Amino acid sequence: MNDTRMGQVVLERFSSDVLRGNAPGDPHVRTVAIYLPPSHAAEPARRFPVCYVLSGFTGRGTMLLNDGPWSPPLDRRMDALIAGGAGEMILVMPDCFTRYGGSQYLDSTATGRYEQHLIAELVPWVDERYRTRAAREHRGIAGKSSGGYGALIQAMRHPGVFGAVASHSGDVYFDYCYRADVPKLCSALQTAGGLKPWLEKFEAALQKKHDDFTVLNMVGMAACYSPNPATPPFGIDLPCDLETGAFREDVWRRWLEWDPLNVLASKADALRSMELVYLDCGTKDEWHLHHGARLFVRRLRELGIAHEHQEFDDGHMNVAYRYDVSLPKLAAALGA
């Protein structure tokens, strides 16, 4: 450990124009965490590839830097990987947290324009302020869970911006990963008397419960996938009818449009253009995302898109150690 050269973390306050006035009233000034690799200070003229690392649901960039007893913060993890031979790159950890727990890194009238924030604001701003190699060939995107979803979706939607992607346990195959929780969402909101009282009670609770997160996750996904400005007060269409309790096929179809499995059809060329398409998932994923990854990879294969797919013997939570696999690959793919 003593010989490990340490990179530097910078916490920048970024005032976003596109997030200003967002519907839930979340702050438009965000803390963006930026990791600069060890040589960044030592070699003042050198430029580095950059990788955007997207946190999962209920997370924001700074949480990737949280210390753990047996799991290092992402900066220490990257230091160790570089010490072990990985190429040096800058890591950018944006804050796309919302009142509903996250944004899926999409634009939504119910949450805010987080895709715009990421692509149109953060990327150029980072390229301007830091010594990046400012081209898609040297810019990657990665993430876990909702961050893995975001990475995959943004790579598909913005091949001009990103040239490599790694998705850990990303949200894929909504039929398996979300649909089972619709009746739980329905029961919880009905019991609370609606989304508003539920949300207020959730926010007031000092101790959030496990079941609360199941509900919040579904509320959050609805806010991202099926916003509807005409539905007061939150502008969110839910995938169930709180009056009758029934599943809403019409809303669900809107969700499915955002399933990477369906998005892929029109975005195959984007992924084909990537230097690296990496996916992995634990085979005990509690949201069954290993099935989603397999189905996605199966279609990649059918489409003749080069990719790497790994599985590991674990569940969904606490698998930051998978970055030890993806980050060196990304660094190599991005020319680090």
Place this chain on the structure above:
Amino acid sequence: MNDTRMGQVVLERFSSDVLRGNAPGDPHVRTVAIYLPPSHAAEPARRFPVCYVLSGFTGRGTMLLNDGPWSPPLDRRMDALIAGGAGEMILVMPDCFTRYGGSQYLDSTATGRYEQHLIAELVPWVDERYRTRAAREHRGIAGKSSGGYGALIQAMRHPGVFGAVASHSGDVYFDYCYRADVPKLCSALQTAGGLKPWLEKFEAALQKKHDDFTVLNMVGMAACYSPNPATPPFGIDLPCDLETGAFREDVWRRWLEWDPLNVLASKADALRSMELVYLDCGTKDEWHLHHGARLFVRRLRELGIAHEHQEFDDGHMNVAYRYDVSLPKLAAALGA
């Protein structure tokens, strides 16, 4: 308690013709438990209404007679209800258990002809051997969980046989109660290497695990709702593709045909002819069956079908105490 007059339980061995040679190799000779109310012995000429009580998944009639520290066997429960003023009736507790945990009281090439067994064999046999009032007006059907499903379905399909029905926490709205477990089924069978090795391992295990029952339940439902003699070795189409992991919409549609919500459309008159249509469900049902009950009741209302719907503050398991509510109502409806 001392003054409670006690009924009598007879355990009969019934050799079924329709179950002989069933696909899974389950016995065609079954133990049928029959409760005769206190006055049956005292008044040798008197005839009684009869109610068929269907056990839930993994159950058979004799298990309704299991003793519990704070939950009496069904015969003692009925004794107490009669002592409290309920009308006297005969209870018939059939055994429709199968290798797959149950039969849903339906005919299936994969399990056996349990509907035939119940309707065409047991009913006339009981009427012949016991002093029943052998008419639909005096014959009811009840059950809990899969037994509640069976009661509701059989009442809809055989209004000429049954004149009153009570369904406790019955399987209704398959979208909510089964679909969430498809990915679990898929993962478990894939891990085991297929249905055959999974089933053999399950059967060999001295201690069955909680997750095993989730899988068995889905296997059982597939055996009942989507049998397919052309699918070796079990003749069961599963709602997922074990090769790709994907959900099978075609199989699922076959399941949905058996959802009471969908069956109701063509069987409204049957329920309309009942003296009693009683449904209840706990509002914390782990399979979300309270939503199913509500949606079913909503349609009954739309169809102008008289019914009684109760909810109670509990989950799905260990709610035999709900028979304390339904059995007196059934007895009254059946003229006891």
Place this chain on the structure above:
Amino acid sequence: MNDTRMGQVVLERFSSDVLRGNAPGDPHVRTVAIYLPPSHAAEPARRFPVCYVLSGFTGRGTMLLNDGPWSPPLDRRMDALIAGGAGEMILVMPDCFTRYGGSQYLDSTATGRYEQHLIAELVPWVDERYRTRAAREHRGIAGKSSGGYGALIQAMRHPGVFGAVASHSGDVYFDYCYRADVPKLCSALQTAGGLKPWLEKFEAALQKKHDDFTVLNMVGMAACYSPNPATPPFGIDLPCDLETGAFREDVWRRWLEWDPLNVLASKADALRSMELVYLDCGTKDEWHLHHGARLFVRRLRELGIAHEHQEFDDGHMNVAYRYDVSLPKLAAALGA
């Protein structure tokens, strides 16, 4: 299965003199279940060894006859063992259930004189009414959990009555199996406002919860091990002070006097006189009883007492299949 000769179960109502007027007001008339092996009817002059089978906490004899989907009732289990070559013996399943969930088969002013009921009432009554070989050499005792405790304790205390013993997952080493639950007992009773309101609430609850059983178990053990007629209203000294919350060493010492590990010191000769001393326990026993069994067996070894000790890879619950191991050994030891 078809060829298995079936024994017969007789349910007798026994009016106990020693249980009459017991403190908790439990019934003194009990249902005793008696299994008569297949040859009992066929050979009217033949006499059989007899084994008393003691149920666990919250159980009574009739529950040993409960049917289960993959676990047969004890009578069917014994039939199968006999069909497989085991000697034929009579099984007696007493009811020593109490308001507090059990009696540990001991005399206690707080529960009743269950040891007397078993030894002084049931044994002679059974010998009188059934064709037993009425001598200690042909009379055994077995049980699981609290029943395994009862079997071991009664064998030690009554070597003139029993000549062989089998204890499955019996309560041994109270330091490990009970002590951990003292703070849970204390918190629950304090929260309820004392033992009386806790008990009344427990009894009124339609659905008993998992934590309730932890508390009841401790109340029950206190009723058995540390009764105190001077403590109103239940005559039970608890192992914690409900006022301060502190552990009560004085009460605990009274419990320890009933720990088989401590009883053994003065009862070694009793066990030495047994034809069979059999103990087993699962190595994942949730109450850590495998440690108790090991320590007990270690002392047996030090004392030069012949015994058989088995371990199996399972927990504490649903291990009735272990009777498949012990009952044939008992039958052989008892000369069947």
Place this chain on the structure above:
Amino acid sequence: MNDTRMGQVVLERFSSDVLRGNAPGDPHVRTVAIYLPPSHAAEPARRFPVCYVLSGFTGRGTMLLNDGPWSPPLDRRMDALIAGGAGEMILVMPDCFTRYGGSQYLDSTATGRYEQHLIAELVPWVDERYRTRAAREHRGIAGKSSGGYGALIQAMRHPGVFGAVASHSGDVYFDYCYRADVPKLCSALQTAGGLKPWLEKFEAALQKKHDDFTVLNMVGMAACYSPNPATPPFGIDLPCDLETGAFREDVWRRWLEWDPLNVLASKADALRSMELVYLDCGTKDEWHLHHGARLFVRRLRELGIAHEHQEFDDGHMNVAYRYDVSLPKLAAALGA
């Protein structure tokens, strides 16, 4: 939020002399996190009270700064409290983590001299480098769980150093909080083949399991309370005999010497000298620490020691929000 003046966090690398060469080989250079309140920068001559905040088991100071979706890092929490009127003080967050998960902030041959590190190294070093009011009247100590234990113990042992103490859910009454886990410790280590293989397997596991932490906690407590240089290879006496499985009373007595309930007898004057003795605990504490707090407070009352005791409706985990109660009280007590 916008108007909240923000303090500053400094992460210092501290090279400890007393930790050098510690037995488990843990680093002697540690990161100490120091929070400087908003006025520290604005008023360069002003001195501030200082409070040492001790993290719980498996924690270190930097983890108190971990960001959470609905629970702010300690620095942001303190900023908000100051904005709400609390006095400004410096917070020092030491790193006393060890291979065994923690140190209880004690000296131990098995872990290291963490009490010396805290008292003899950190306190003077902080006073030298930062503008503290360097007197016991202005120096407090606080913590949660094992940190609450450390705060209470260090306040009792070093009244010349600390003048106020707050203990949240601190380890008190070892009979209730630790003893129940001895059999679990024993089973786990026996299964693994001893402490060494258990520890190596634990450390190698990418995903730590819930049960692992129970075991590690007990190993850690043994390392702190019953070290024994004569016990190879770790110098730790365990509270159970891995050979027989039995509880070790001799080792347990050594643990009890460190129970605050027992320490208090000789340290009453120390606590009597404090400006603030604050304890709180959730009434659903999973380690039953509310009982410990109540018993401790009862003795404080008997000894006539002023104190404040609160209870709250929650368990043991994720209760950092309790610092919102204690930190303003500490600031006031320390003259901020």
